[in-house]
Amino acid sequence: MSKLLFIPGTLCNGNVFTNQIATLTNAGHQCITLEYDQHDNLSDVASYALGLFDEGESFSICAFSMGGMVAFELLARVPERIEKIALLDSNAHADKPQGRSARSEHLNYAVSHGLDTLIHDKFSNVYLHKPNEASMELIAQMALDTGIERYKAQLEILATRPDASELLANCAHPMLIIGGCNDVLCPPSEQQRMHNLAANSELVLVEEAGHFAMLEQSAQVNLHLYNFFGGAAHA
Numbered sequence: 138m139s140k141l142l143f144i145p146g147t148l149c150n151g152n153v154f155t156n157q158i159a160t161l162t163n164a165g166h167q168c169i170t171l172e173y174d175q176h177d178n179l180s181d182v183a184s185y186a187l188g189l190f191d192e193g194e195s196f197s198i199c200a201f202s203m204g205g206m207v208a209f210e211l212l213a214r215v216p217e218r219i220e221k222i223a224l225l226d227s228n229a230h231a232d233k234p235q236g237r238s239a240r241s242e243h244l245n246y247a248v249s250h251g252l253d254t255l256i257h258d259k260f261s262n263v264y265l266h267k268p269n270e271a272s273m274e275l276i277a278q279m280a281l282d283t284g285i286e287r288y289k290a291q292l293e294i295l296a297t298r299p300d301a302s303e304l305l306a307n308c309a310h311p312m313l314i315i316g317g318c319n320d321v322l323c324p325p326s327e328q329q330r331m332h333n334l335a336a337n338s339e340l341v342l343v344e345e346a347g348h349f350a351m352l353e354q355s356a357q358v359n360l361h362l363y364n365f366f367g368g369a370a371h372a
Contacts, residue, residue, distance in 0.1 A: 139197060139220070141166040141366065142186065145173070146202025146226075147291045148252065148280040153201060156355040157362055161199075164368020169196075171207070173283070177290040179210040179298060186211060190218075197221040197366060201351065202323065203291065205229070209301040212308065223313040223365055225358070226348050228323045229301040229331050240292045247288065252280040266319040266347040276349065305334040312338035313365040315358060317346030339365070 141161055143154045151158070151170035158168045169189050176182045186207065190196055197220045200208040205227025212219055247255040256264075256277040265272060280288075312335050316328035325342050332340035341361050346353045 139166050139366075140190065140194065141168050141197045141199060142189070143168060143170045144186070144198065144200040144204030144207045145171070145279075146204050147295065148256070148283050148288060149201065149276075150279050150282055152275060152279055153349070154199070154351065157199065157351055157359055160359040160363060161366060161368065164363055164366070166197075166366060166368060171204075173287055173291065175287055175290045177293040179206060179294055182207050182294065183210040183214055187215065194218065195220055197223075199223040199225070199362065199366075200227060201225040202227055202348065203295060206294065206298045206301070209304055212310070213304055216308075216310070219310060221311045221313070221366060223315065223362055224331070225315050226317055226320050226323045226328075226350055227331075228327045229305055229334070230327070231298060231300040232296050237296045240295065244285075244289065244292060248285060252283065252285065252288065253277040256280050263321050264348050266317065266345055266353055269353065272349065272352045275352070302334055305331055308335050309337050311365070313341065313361065314338055315341045315343060315350060315361060317348060317350040317353070318342050318344050319346060320348045320350070322348045 145153050150172055162168050171186050176185060195218050198208045205224045208222055243255060243259060261273055314328050314332050316325055318325055328340060332338050343350045343354045343357055351358045
């Protein structure tokens, strides 16, 4: 049985992958989820992730958004142990100049009003392509479960992440890059750029989906993941 590491994004936990984990578990994979602690740098998060496996054990990765940055760190550190990588609505560039100031504003808002209010007030119009109350409630609950201290640590990871373009350009691993056609945070142009860099990659752009493509179009995403990782489809 192959092992498959799911790596969530900022303010998320394993619940964001509920449908995908069910599908791939039924397909015969042993699914393991990285739940973030208060590590504030990619090196420590990668070490934490590797602690979920036996020494030298091989595994594949399915990573969402900031999780892709963790995946790149693992790829740089233990390329020989990684079999396949699926990236969902992620990016490979370093932080942008305006990134830290925007996230500082979001952190202050969360401290003053609560993480769930931050999600609804600041992100509801960019996370999903179409309004969906159930999905937004899930996203808000994951943010509450994350808490302010882990959010602070995640913001530091985002601010200090390296550019992974060269890593992708030298990567021969099978890679599936999935992005929502309507994702404004990690847009299709970035998904195409990563695909162009990674020689052994497949690109899928999902219509009618924003940043959380796995929630808005779970059946499509599940089918592509099944086809990529192998097993019996349960979309």
